[in-house]
Amino acid sequence: MGLRFIEAIRDGLQADWPVICASLLLWGISMLILAANGVLVLSPLPYIQSLMIFAWVLLFFAVPLGAISLWRNRPDRPIAFLTGQMMNSDRARRVVRGLPLIAGLIPFLIAFSMMKSSIGLFNTFGWDQAFIAWDSRMHGGDAWLLLQPLMGYPIITAATAAAYHLWMMLLYGSCIHFAMFCKDDVLRHRFFFGFLGIWTIIGIGMATAFASYGPAFVEPLLGIQTFRDQMDYLHAANETYPIMVLKVQQTLLDWHLTGNYGLGRGISAMPSMHVALAFLFFLAMRKTSRVMGAVAGGFCFVILLGSVHLAYHYAVDGYVAIAATLIIWKAAGWLADLELRANQPSPAVADESMPLV
Incomplete structure (x- = not known):
């Protein structure tokens, strides 16, 4: 078992080294930029937290799969049966093979959180008024008002807020799916190159260039009262059903005001990382399954509206x-x-490897 484990890890490193190296390179660059601006990240806690989240999400995948396997096979010794499957199945080997890729992503995700929390060090949050004006011109008024006849009911708002929080499961779950369960290596790498590009270009580069807070934060941070009625509605709906995002928004505001940096912290509106990653998941999943592509597309639409x-x-x-x-x-x-194409052997090499006849 130990030898198979090592071989699977080695195969993962050989197959995924471009993504792993890109992830670690972006992490190193981010840490240097932060250190040059007086932000030192010395605590291992964010890395441990991210690792634990990945572990819990993997467990979330594993439990139902194990239950289905037990129901189908009905073994006399369930624990021994599951242990044998974990040790010997192709699926278990793919899980182990994906571990180096997941490990390489963890530092990068920490770097993104730190960079997002530090946007104020690199630019002034001065774009909110422009985006408010753009929204008004495009929609004939504030966009949230157009959605109120459809979504302006406490139970719908609460359900949308719950779906919005499921995005975190999508973030970690999509990484686990494509690292460990996707057998198409080209699609796997396309997803992860896109994943790294979205976090870097959209989540750091564009978010810093177009620094903005978003409707929930413009009044406490900038004194703009345009969205007071919207926030009043959300708080009123919270009296009927719990609107999960309100507590998160207050926590993000408190962290921002105190300069508390860390995993999952920071405020940034333009562009929406929630929408970007949900759309990436849709683009990738439609390559694997028409049904799952439709489900991912529906989820992306809900995130866009939410x-x-x-x-x-x-x-x-x-x-x-x-x-x-x-x-x-x-x-x-x-x-x-x-x-x-770079990893395919040349015709000459392929010919030399063929037996002489």
Whole structure:
């Protein structure tokens, strides 16, 4: 078993080294930029927290799969049966093979959280008024008001808020799925090249260049009262059903005001990372399954509407995120194809490896 484990790890490193190296390189660059601006990240706690989240999400996948296997086979010794499956199945080998890739992503995700928390060090949050005006011109008024006849009911708002929080499961779950369960290596690498590109270009580069807070935060941070009625509605709905995002928004505001940096912290509206990653998941899943592609597309649509309805984003944040993600997805496909061609043996090498007849 130990030898098979080592072989699977080695195979993962050999197959995924371009993604792992890109992830670690981006992490190193981010840490240098932060250190140059007086932000030192010395605590191992964020890395441990991210590792534990990955472990819990993997367990979330494993439990139902194990239950289905037990129901189908009905073994006399369930624990021994599951242990044998974990030790010997192809699925278990793929899980182990994906571990180096997951390990390489953890530092990068920490770096992104730190960079997002530090946007104020690199630019002034001065774009909110412009995006409010763009939304108004595009929609004939504030976009959230257009959604109120459809979504302005406490039970719908609460359900949308719950779906919006499921995005965290999508973030970690999509990484686990494509690292450990996707057998198409080109698609795997296209997803992860897109994943890294979205976090870097959209989540750091564009978010810093177009620094903005978003509707929920413009009044406490900038004194803009445009969205007071929207926030009043959300708080009123919270009296009927728990609107999960309100507590998160207050926590993010407190962290921002105190300069508390760490995993999952930081405020940034343009472009919407929620929409960008949900759209990336849709683009990737439609390559594997028409049904799952439709489910992922539906979830992305809910996130797009929820980002506006729940006062996290202006509508233009989502539109820009979708457009930028499409461009990154195309570039990721080109990179994945280029990598595939680079790793294929030349005809001469292939001929030499053939037996003489």
